[in-house]
Amino acid sequence: MSKICCYSNCNNSVFDMRTLMCEVHYKDFIKDDVINKPKHYHECGVDPISIGEKIFSKEEMNGFYKMNMLKYWYRAGKKEGNSKEQDLEKYNFYKKKLEENK
Numbered sequence: 001m002s003k004i005c006c007y008s009n010c011n012n013s014v015f016d017m018r019t020l021m022c023e024v025h026y027k028d029f030i031k032d033d034v035i036n037k038p039k040h041y042h043e044c045g046v047d048p049i050s051i052g053e054k055i056f057s058k059e060e061m062n063g064f065y066k067m068n069m070l071k072y073w074y075r076a077g078k079k080e081g082n083s084k085e086q087d088l089e090k091y092n093f094y095k096k097k098l099e100e101n102k
């Protein structure tokens, strides 16, 4: 059973199961990271938004930001252990990401 690379418009089968990338895109991704980010950061786990911004289309990321805005707006002040202010801050975080991604 093979999966398809998560880069938009790439039909290669997946080489790295952790990142769901084909070999070509995985090598590109790693090379890119050595230049832009210290290696230890990568080893500790790059945050998923940064990965998403590299491998998903603008439209896909906008959908992700919108869905998170909806989630945090909807649950603000209702989820135990999370203050309303904190959830609204997260709402604003995703709103800003959406505005920046135009």
Ligand SMILES: [Zn+2]
Residues within 6 Å of the ligand: 005, 006, 007, 010, 011, 012, 021, 022, 023, 024, 025
């Ligand atoms: Zn690929």
